Amino acid sequence: MPDQPPNDRPAPEGSTAEPGPRASVRTASSRAEASAQLDALIDSAPVGIGFWNTDLRYERLNAALATLNGASAEYHLGRTPVEVMGEMGVSVMRCLREAVETRRPVFEVELSAVIAGRGPQPQHREGSWFPVFGADGEVVGVGGVVRDVTARHLAENERTRLLRDALTARAHAEAARLRSESIQEEAEQARRQAEDARREADVARRDAERAQERTQILVDVSTRMASSMDLADSLAHLARAAVPLLADWCTITTIGIGGVLTTEAVAHIDAGRAQQNYDFYRRHPPRRDAPHGPGRVIATGELDLLREITDEQLQSTAVDAEHLVGLRSLDARSALVVPLRASDVTVGALTLVLSDPRRRFSDEDIALAQAIADRTALHLRNAQLYTERSHIARTLQASLLPRDLPNVPGVDIAARYKPAGAQNEVGGDFYDVFHAEDDVWIALLGDVAGKGAEAAAVTSLARHTLRTSALHVGSPALNLATLNRALLAEAFTTRFCTVLYARICPSEDSVLLTFANGGHLAPRVLRRGQPVERLDVSGTLVGAIPDARFQEVELRLHPGDLVLMFTDGVTEIRESGRPPDYGESELDATLATLSGASAEEVVAAVEARAIELHGGEPRDDMALVAIRMPDR
Template identity: 35%
Template sequence: MRAAYLVEAGRQVSGSLNLAHTIRRSLTACVPEFADWAQLMIVNRSEATFTSLLDGGVPTTTRRPAPPAAQSRLLLTGRPEVLHVALITPAGDSAADGLSALVPDEGMRAEVSALRPADVLGVPLTARGATFGTLTLARRAGTGFDAADVELAEELAVRIALAVDAARRYTERSHVASVLQSSLRPPELPKLRGVDLAARYRPAAGDAEIGGDFYDVWGGDEAWSFTLGDVSGKGVEAAVVTGQARHTVRGASAVDRSPAAVLGALNAMLAGNTSGRYVTAVYGRVTPAPGGAGLRVELGSAGHPPPLLIRPDGTVSPVAVRGLAAGLIEDVRYEPVTVDLAPGETLVLYTDGVTEAGERSVREGTRRLIALLASYAEAGVEALVEAVEIAVVEGAGAVQRDDLAVLALRAS
C-alpha cells in the first residue's frame, strides 16, 4: 500500500511545470490520503511562501519576509520534527505547544487547531543538494506519526521537492526569457519629419518572440539613423548577440554617425567576442537632401543583401553598397555610398529570411521580391511591408525556417 501510494503521489506531483499547480498537486497528494492537513513552505531569497490545505477545504496562501524559528531549523538541519498539539493550551495560546513556530499564519493555525489534539510533522524539501522549503503535515489525535510514517513522509518530500524544484527552475527561466524578449523586441518606429516609416519582424517558427534579425531607427528630424541586420545562427544565443549588435550600433552612432565608424565598431565588438557569431547589417544616416526636398542617405553594408530603391513609376534597383560581414576578421574598412531619395521614392531593407523563404533560391527569391515591390510602388509603406510579410509566410509553407525583418522608408 505504501509503495503504491508513493508511486501515485509521484505521478500526481510531477504532472505540471507550473509552480502554483505543482504546489496544489503536492498538497492534494498529501490530503486526505496521508494527512488531514498539509502545508508547503517555499523560500525564495528572503521571502517564505506558505500554502496549506485542510481536508475538505481549498488551498490558501500567505507570505512572510522570513520563515519562523522551527521552519528555519528544518531548513538548517534537514531532519524531520514531530510536534504534539494538545487539546487545550494555557489561555488558548498556540505558542505554548510550539504550533506557531511551524505554522506562522493565524488562519492556517486555526485549521490545525480545529484538529486538536493532533500531531504535526515537519520534513525538509531538498533538491540538487539544497534545502529550499518544508512540508508540514498534521493528523487528528489517535493516528499520529510513527517511525514508518516519518520515513514515508520523507520519501514523499523527496518526490515533492524534485517536482517543485523543476517548476521553480522552469518559472525562473521563463522569467529570464520574458525579460530577454522584452529587451530584444523590435522597437516602435519614431515619427520623423519628411519620411514615412514601416517595418515588419517575424521570428522563425518555434523561436517565440526572439530571433537573430533586428532593425532600429533613432534620432531627430534633422539627422537620424537606421539599421537592419541578421545574426548568424538561431535561438537564444543568437538573440543575445542580436541585442549586443543593436546596442553597439546605437552607441557607436552617438560618437560618430558615419557608416564607416559605426560598422567598424560593430565589427570590433564581434571580432573580440568569443561566441564566434557574425552579423550582416546595413546602417544608414539620414539628413534632409540639399535644397530641402527629399532625403540624403549615406549607406554602409557589412555583407548584407543590398537595399532596394523603389521609384514611383515602379522601377526597382539594388543599391550597390558592399562590405564584409562583421565579426569575421578584426580589421575591416567599410566604404559608404550616398543615395538621394526624391519625394515618393522608397528604400527597402530586408534580411535573407525574405528572399530564401520556402525552397526557392536566393536569386529567385530576390526576383520575386523585386516584382512584388514594383507592384506596391504607389502603395503606402505599411501596405508594402505587410505584403512582403504575407508573401514570405505563404512562400514558407508549413514551417518558416528563418527569421524575417523588413524596413521601408519613403521620402515624403
C-alpha cells in the same frame, strides 16, 4: 521549457571564424542537475526503478530492482532482461518494446514467471514502463517502476484455499449437526476460523492496494513534473495527489520575492475547506521564526513531525488572537512538514496534515512524503532557475534595442523584433535608429552569429561602435569598416555579424538613403504601381576578415515609396520540398499587396505572414525596419 534546437548557419566562403551555435547547449551544471534528479529517483524510491536504453538493455537501476531480479546491480548493466532473469525477462522485454514502439506508457502490468536468480518457484511482479524522450522529441530509453506482488498472489491463493476449506467445513458441519451437537460445535469453530482467514486475506489485499496507490503517486508526480513547466499547475496537481492517501489536507509553501514565504497550493478532502485554508495562509503567511510548521522547516532544512498537535503549540505559533482562532479552525491533529531541497538549497516545504484523530503518519508515509518532496524540489528549483534566466534574457535583450524610434521629419519609420523560442536566451538580431547630425539619421539592422551572452556582447559592441562612428564619419561604408576592425580587435569573441547600414537624409520632395551592406540580405523597395525591387548593395561579413570591402548605394524615396530592411528569420522557411528562395518569394508577394500602406502596417503584415509560414512559432529571431516617405 527546453532549449531550442540548434540553428547554426555555415560560415561564408573565405570566413576564418567559426559560426556559433543557433541554439543553446546544455551546460555542465544542467547535466549535473539532471543526474542528481535521476540519482534522487533511484536512491529514494521504495520500489524497484530502472532505466533501459532503446536496445532494451539495463543502463540504470536501484538496489530494490536488483534484489527483485536476483542479481547484483553491476551484473544487470548492459544486459537485457532475458539475459538477467530468463523466463520472466521475456515478458519484461515485451513491455519495454511496447513502450518504445507506441511512445506511450505501459501501466500496471502483472507478470508471473520463473526468475533465474530467485529459485525454481514462479515469481509475481507488477510494473509500469514509460518512454523517456530526449530534447529532440525522440525516445532515448524506457523508465520503469517494478514491485514484488508475490506475497499478494500467495495471499489470494491462500484466501481461495481457505474459503474452499470453509465451504467444505460448513458442508460437513451441516451433515454433522444432524448427527451430533458436538460435531455442530466443531463445525462452528471451523467457520470462525474461516472468517478469520477471510479477514486476514482482506487485510492483505488492502495492504497491496495501498502499496499500489503509493507507487502510482510517485509515477504520477514524476511524470507530471517531467512533462510540465507550468509551476502552479504542477504544484496544485501534487497537492491533490497527496490527499487523502497521505493526509486529510496538504499545503505547498515556496520562497517568494524578497524571501517572503508563500502558500502556492492547498488541497483538502473537503473542496470547500481547501479555499478557506488557502485564504487563511494568504492572510497569515508562514513565519521563519515560528516554532513549528513550514517556516521553521524552510529555515532549518529539517523535517518536522508533530504526532499530536496540542493547543499549547497553536498558542506558541499564533501572533495574535485572530491568528489563534484561525489556527484552531484548521482542525489539525497531527502534521508532517518535509523540506523541499534541491542541490542543498531549500526552496519550500510540503505540509501534510491529519484531522482524523484515529490516523497517524507511519514510517511508510514519511518515506513516501520525502520521495515526493525530493521530486517536487528539483522541479521547483529548475522552474525558478528557468524563470530567472528568462527574466535576465528579456532584460538584456531590451537593453540591446532602442526603447523608442526617433521622430524623423518627413519620414515614416516602423520596426518590429520577434525573438524565437522560449525567450530564455538573448537573440542575435538587432536594429537601431538614431540622429547622427543635422538633418541626418541612421538606421541599422543586423544579425550576430549565435545566441546568448557572447552574441549580446557583440550586439552591444556593434551598436555603440556604429553610433559613435556615425557622429564623426558620414560614410556608411567607412563606419562598417570601423566596426569590422573593432570586432577583429576584440579578444572575447570570434563571432561575426551581418549589418545593413542606412544613412537617411530627408528633403522637401524626397528622402535620400545611402546604404552600405556588411553581408546582409538585400533590402526591398516598394514603389506605388511598380513591382517589388531588390536593392543591389554588396559587402562582406563584418568581423570575419581583415580586408573587408563594403559598397555604398544611394536610393531616393519619393512620396509613397518604402524600403524594408529585414533579417533572415523572416525568410528562412525550412520545409521539405520548398525551394531555397521560397521565403524571399513569399516576402515579395506579401509586399506587393501593401502598396500605399504605412510603415507600421507593412512591418505588422510582414511579421504576421512570416510567423504563419513558420507554423505559428518562428525558428529564428526576426527583425524588421521599414522606412517610408509619406504621401503629400
